Amino acid sequence: MNDFRLATDVRPSNYELRFDLDLEQWRSSGTARITLSLGRPAREVTLHACDLDISVARADGEPALRVSYDEDAQTATLEFASELAAGEHVLHLEWQGEIREALRGLYRSTRPGERYAATQFEAADARRAFPCFDEPEFKARFRVELIHQTGVAAIANAPIENVEDRGGGRTLTRFAEMPKISTYLVAFTVGPYEFTPTRHTATGVPVRVCLPPTLAEQGLFALEAHVRSIEWLEAYTDIPYAYTKVDAIGLPDFEAGAMENPGAITYRTRYLAADRGTASVAVLKAVFSVAAHELTHMWWGDLVTMKWWDDIWLNESFASFVGDKATAALNPQWEYGRDIVQEAGPAFALDSLRTTHAISMEVRNADEASERFDAVTYNKGQAVLRMIEGFLGENAFRDGVRIYLRRHREANATADDFWRALDEASGRDVTGLAHAWIREPGHxxxxxxxxxxxxxxxxxxxxxxxxxxxxxxxxxxxxxxxxxxxxxxxxxxxxxxxxxxxxxxxxxxxxxxxxxxxxxxxxxxxxxxxxxxxxxxxxxxxxxxPEERLDLVSDLWALVRSRRAPVAQLVELLAGLRGERDRAVLQTLADVLGWLSEHAVRDDSRPAFEALVESLYRPELDRLGWEPREDDSDDEREKRALVIAVLGARAAAADVRAEARRRVDAHLAGTSRIPPDLAGVLAMVAAIEGDAPLYERYVARMKETEITDAQEEARFRGALADFADPTLAARTADSIFTDLIRDQDRSLMLQRMLGMRRARHDAWRVVREHWAARIVPMDPGGKHRIVRGIGQLTPRELAPEALAFLEANRAGDIKETAAQAAEALRIGSATAERIAAELPAALERAALQARA
Structure with a gap:
């Protein structure tokens, strides 16, 4: 993709769009009436269009002489016989296109016996669905009409105005006009959705959750999360929710976690279909925090939008920061501040590379924009905002937020606009402080x-x-x-x-x-x-x-990996934390132990390593027991799952593995049901020593629950990667590009398996086999996950080949990600060898001290 940008003297103000969606043939056709203003006379109008065949193009009724396409810039240029005067004009366009397999633009999704069409337009994929001015600066009002099969639901950003029977089993659904938004926020979907009851916020905003058949009853917790988050955000910003409704839509296939389309927020199904009685605490926290993140975007990103993608961090960092504030405030029982501190981990890791990027930096095109949706933009940006809020105080920071949002509502803004608002609210030079953190890479x-x-x-x-x-x-x-x-x-x-x-x-x-x-x-x-x-x-x-203890562990681990501290110092700290009871600290320890286990523990040191893990986690399992108690806090429910997972996977505790297998057998046989907090963990632990018959039962359970229980299906799908038997590990890898695994889940499974010592060889083989045909055409987010996964291939026999592969594929929308993965792999491979050499002596010393 080249660095083409649209001319700013051609500005759309209104779109009237009609889409005719054929879900049998996966084809679409459409018409558009675009009202625009020319700042100067012109014979040509250029706008974005990608993989569309524009068959009719008129300006004020005058047909275009020709339509020419630039595939690299993803544009169409309409050339007219006579010059169009400066001022307002109306374009009429008709086109044909495809409902795509790749999860971007206007795409297809299926479940057994069901077909869906859905959209995902961020960063620059609205152009794959309709001709448009597909840059965030060009905000306009939108009115959408959908022609679709009768009997299925049609949903878009705005409420339905009317429905018309077109005959022949076809229906026309018209939606009201939307306030000004950018093209990447336009959304619509059709399919056999079912709905929760509608609830209204205190200010009257109607909210409902839309899910595939059989799942709507599982959407009530998500419904509550949306209502409560909107009310909190209205109070925090002192600005009412700006749109007419909230539909939270669970899509069977969706690449991202969620997308902030105003009025029609789209999600992976499992982030909405999470019943209190069947979902774990970890899942409920994810459901709430993701909803709060997306709803924060209604103010940061939707109401006030960045002018260009170099300020995408302003959307995403704020949604993470304020969404987490809402989650913490509305759920004090979770003590969510510890989770917020842990979220900085991926940002520290990426930002410590020479190939990192500044939070705010030049973005030249949509490919580069797609690579900005990473831990620096989300997690580092959030951490820096948290740090600035701490420097100014909560009230001054919030007052600056309110000034910024009021000043730029329904318009575009830049980071400097925000810093000036904070300067004004606080009376301090926030701009100078912020520029050092936002415009400079690293920390x-x-x-x-x-x-x-x-x-x-x-x-x-x-x-x-x-x-x-x-x-x-x-x-x-x-x-x-x-x-x-x-x-x-x-x-x-x-x-x-x-x-x-x-x-x-x-x-x-x-x-x-x-x-x-x-x-x-x-x-x-x-x-x-x-x-x-x-x-x-x-x-x-x-x-x-607790947040200080987990930060202490995280910090020392970073020093060890960068050769600033010896491994013995880390092992001494870990051993000194025997008796630790805080769930978040134990999770941080588990992350460190997990990396060591997968990358640096040799066979001769594994017994001593497993003994250390046992000493850290066994006391908590003895205290908590296997059975949930009525007086368990949410933290204890999460912690029980954590300690069982670590003892089973990292300590190789025979009794834990045997008990997990016994309970999973009973669960699959239907004689008892594992509590939701333990179901995924026990499925994982039981799989480690699982045999082929157990594998078949996992696959059967996935298929049984595919359309009835998104959480259960995810548990047993994820656990397929944990079978240690080489034949079964290879079978899982080979299944990733089959119908067993949904499109949306393939990159996630590959990324995880590339970092697992028992699975990495087969996962790497599958990446190479399917790279050109299946991975290169993927949506950018999926490709980025897989490329980052390749950066985990630390063993000496894999690293050189993986490095050569990454260097050979540094291009297009993975250019920067491949460079980062290559650097991480070089460092990780050397670090793994160094730690592996030092670890036996460090473990022996810790064991001697424990016996003394």
């Missing part, structure tokens, strides 16, 4: 040295850019780092707030006996202690807040 590590002075501690602080590659050269970058330093005085824990704006600084902590450089885990930076700092903190670790 700092703050090296901390300490000396004891009369009555306290004196810290020496020195910052530099953090790289995962231990051989990377310093860049000289300096950030304004809003540090929150927690320290203990013996009687209380205090905080010292420091804006570290220079490369080096000195801070005195009166009365301090120990300190932590990132109190509350509120900052997006790494930190490193000197030996004295480690010794001072050692006795205080158990008293840190």
């Amino acid at each position: 700092p590590i703050v090296h901390c040295s300490v000396r004891e002075v009369a009555g306290g501690l004196e810290l020496g602080l020195r910052q530099e850019r953090f790289f995962a590659d231990p051989d990377a050269q310093p860049t000289g970058q300096v950030w304004p780092v809003p540090m929150v330093i927690a320290y203990g005085t013996g009687g209380e824990v205090r905080q010292e707030r420091v804006l570290l704006g220079e490369r080096e600084a000195t801070v005195t902590l009166p009365g301090a006996r120990w300190y932590l450089p990132n109190g509350g885990a509120s900052g997006f930076y790494r930190y490193a202690f000197d030996d004295r700092g480690v010794a001072l903190l050692a006795g205080a670790v158990s008293g840190l807040r």
Whole structure:
């Protein structure tokens, strides 16, 4: 794709669109009446169109002399015999197209006996459904009509105005006009949907959940999540919801998790069909947080839209940040702040690469835009906003948000517009602080040295850019780092707030006996202690807040991987956390142990490694037991599943694997039902030593529940990847591009299997076999997942071939992702070998200390 941009002196104001959808032949045809304004006289009008055959083109009734296409720019140019004057004109267009297999543009979806047409237009795929000015700057009003099979539901952004019987089993559904939106937010779908009852928010917004047949009753929790989130967001922004309705639509096939089309938010089915009685706490949290994220977009992205894709972070970072604020505020029982801290992990990993990108940077075309939907845009952006809010205070930050939204509603805006609003609300120079974090790639590590002075501690602080590659050269970058330093005085824990704006600084902590450089885990930076700092903190670790403990583990793990700390120091910290009871901290430990198990634990050190895992997690299983209790908190329900998963998968605990198999056998036989929090975990653990008959029962269960229970189908589909038997592992890999696995799930399964020691060889074979025919034509999101998965092929026998493959395929909409995956693979492969060599001695030392 080239860097073509549409002329800004041709601006649409209204679209009237009619689509005739043939779901038997998977064909579509359409007509458009586009009202536009020319800023100067012109003989030609260029707009976007991709894979469409425009058969009729007129301007004010005058036929075009010719329609020419530029496939690389994805445009159509209409040439007229006479010049069109400056001012308003009306284009009439007719076209034919396909309802595609790839999950982008106007695409097809099926379940047994059911057919659907659906849309996914972000970033630049509206042009695959209708000719349009497909850039976010060109906001316009839309009116949509759909001709479709009689007897199925038709849904679009706006409410239905009327329905007309066209005869011959065809129906015309007309929708009301939408307020001004960008083309990427237009949405419609037809299919045999069923609906929850409609609920209204306190301000009267009608909300319903739309799901495939048999699933609507499972959508009531999602319905509640939408209603409560809208009400919270209206209060936070002080701006009423701007659209006439909310339909939350579960699509059988959908590449992303969800999409914020105003009035017609689309989701993967499992993010809506999640009944309280059949879904795990983890799934319910995902349902709520995804809904809150998408609804936040109704203000950030839909009501106020970025001018161009270089500011896509402004949409996504805000939706993550404010959506999580809503989730935490509305569900205090989840203690969701710990989850928010954990969400920074993927951002730290990607942002530590030399091939990372700034949160806000130039985007030249739609291919580059598609690569911006990553952990830097979502997770780092969210973390930086959280850090800025902490610097300004919640009230000043919220006031700036309100100024920004009111000033730019139904229009386009830039990041600088937002910073100016924060400057105005707070009276501080937010713009200067923000530019350093938003426009610069990477993040700092703050090296901390300490000396004891009369009555306290004196810290020496020195910052530099953090790289995962231990051989990377310093860049000289300096950030304004809003540090929150927690320290203990013996009687209380205090905080010292420091804006570290220079490369080096000195801070005195009166009365301090120990300190932590990132109190509350509120900052997006790494930190490193000197030996004295480690010794001072050692006795205080158990008293840190859970988010601080998990951040401490995450931080040390990053230092070990970048060769800034020895493996023995990490193992010592892990061993020192025996008796840890917090679910989020145990999850962070599990993530570290999982990487070690898959990439760095050799056969000779595996027994000692498994013994360490056993010592960390067995006490919690003994305390919680296998059976849920009536007084279990949501956290305990999640934790029970976590400790069983870790003991079964990482400690290879024979009793856990046997009990998991017994319970799964009974569940599949129908003699008992596993509680939802444990069902997926036990399916996974039982699969590890599972045989061919069990594999067949998993496949049968998937097929039985495909149309009745999205959560159950996902559990047993996911567990197919966990069968360790080589024949069954190969069978799972070979099934990915068959009808057994839905289009939307293929990239997710491949990405996971590429990182698993028992499955990676077969997954890598399947990637190579299907690359050209099946993976290259995928939607960008699916390709990005698979490419990142290739970056996990760390074994010495795989890494060189995988690196060569990534280098050979650095082009198009995976150019940047392939470069990042290649760098991650080079670092990961070297790190795995180094840790594997150091780990046996570190484990032996920890075992000796435990016995002492």
